[in-house]
Amino acid sequence: MTNPAPQKPKGNPARTALICVGVAFGMLGASFAAVPLYDLFCKVTGFGGTPMVGTAGAGKILDRTMSVRFDANVAPGLGWKFEAESPEIKVKVGATQTVFYKMTNRSDRTVTGVATYNVAPDKAAAYFVKIQCFCFTEHTLKPGESFEAPVVFYIDPEIADNRELDGVHAITLSYTYFASKAGQPVAEDKAGSVKDDVGNSKL
Template identity: 40%
Template sequence: MTDRSRFSDESRLRPSYTDPFDEERKTQRIRVAFNASHSDQIPWSFVPEQREIYVLPGETALTFFKAHNPTNQDIIGIATYNVVPDRIAPYFAKIECFCFEEQKLLAGEEVDLPVFFFLDKEMLEDTDTRDVKDVMLSYTFFSARRNPVTGQLEPDTDLSKYRVGMDA
């Protein structure tokens, strides 16, 4: 989950138009592409509504994913996410995301699931991330069940078959 204290300084949420080391050089927009998948255990369709957007570091962006439960029964799902390249992950800040909570789709229901995010402009001061031009945000939905011991909601599938959260 995102550390919301990172947003207390509103200057972090302003686009960076120039390079912090060279005021003459304009900041390039970064392509953020979206991917959606689901485990075999959840019969939903799940797709990004946009394939990609271009953002400046510090600029907030809103995108949506669409989930549809075509079955005749209600299903609870939980989503995991991955950001690639992994070195950009500490700078990828989600302000609001459907992945923060379980999603219950009623039989036949279709919903739009929002992700409100920004790339922290501090990425421009990091030699490992300042030249990143492409980012991929991927989500995978899993059906969920309650753990009988802890009562926590957890994926109802064998996660070892999936590479969520692991770079290839």
């Protein structure tokens, strides 16, 4: 007796292809959504050296004093001078402070820049609260033009409840200015020209 030949499982190739395309688009959409969600997570938790964001003062000032250092960096190719009015100040924990940064375009062209930031040490970022900041906001300067922008902040008094941070006496707020396109930092290639997100040279 002859056994019947095994039959191939029935399937719909078009339907399978459609599902694969849907999964691919779903993964792509999730990757774009992950960027703002990750940014929000960092701002809420202080993860990765990202300062917290607040809308008002701490409401309580402690006797504890800490140093806050202000670091200012400029990415190659931007042509700006960038500095804080003071490299370091002493602050009372919980007291609201304002420090100004000054940016000057020293190049011979109009340039748009955007600043990113982080706080060191990372474990102190959850207690560094920014009320006002110029970061992630595009600024366009003509040749020789300058402007000043404030950073308003305080150190959360809850830092005193974290015994692991008893030995932390200084916090560094570090900014880096990059050339910008559509509010996003633009990378520089090895030849020294700034490229946009599709690889076209801008300088």
